[in-house]
Amino acid sequence: MAAPLLTPDRRYLVVRGRLWRASDPGLDPGTRQREVDRLMVARRAVRSALRSDDADALALARAAVQSAKVALGERGPVWWDDGAPDFNRRMVANTPYADWHAGLEEGD
Template sequence: MDDESDDRWMIIDGRRWRKTDPVLPDETVAALRSHLGRGRSGVRVARLSGNTEREATARHRVGLAKRGLGERGPYWWDEPEAARLARAREALDELDDLDDPD
């Protein structure tokens, strides 16, 4: 990998994973990672209980958080910074709405 792609990808157990968008503010990353952790935990609990509806909801939370972090969806390095920040904010707003639907 060249130096530029090292800033975009990490290798874990031989698999390449996209890194979190580096322009995101620390507090936004922390909030998105909190949702990501809750989503992953929700997936585990739902799978153990066999609740497919809850598992789908938890997987949706994981997907939203990962897109907000720039780890899924369009490559963050191909987007203008304003679009990247807006994507993260929108994902966080949608995730927060999952906790407080009113």
């Protein structure tokens, strides 16, 4: 599997032309692994709840996913402190990263 494409400032991953906030690089490895493990358990719980059509379990599982993603810095307050805005979930073409990304596509 290829490594994800990261913006030059390493704040976002680019997936199918959309920006997704990367995890906080300042997290210590133990904390990061604990939260990634928690996220994976929560995602499996979402899948299970969907398969069993259990709305209550689905709500709990989705809340657990949200909690883990906030702890990782992928959602909630941004982890950088330079005042730059958050472009999470936006199409890269509609952000300041547009020219950078277009330059990559031209090189294909």
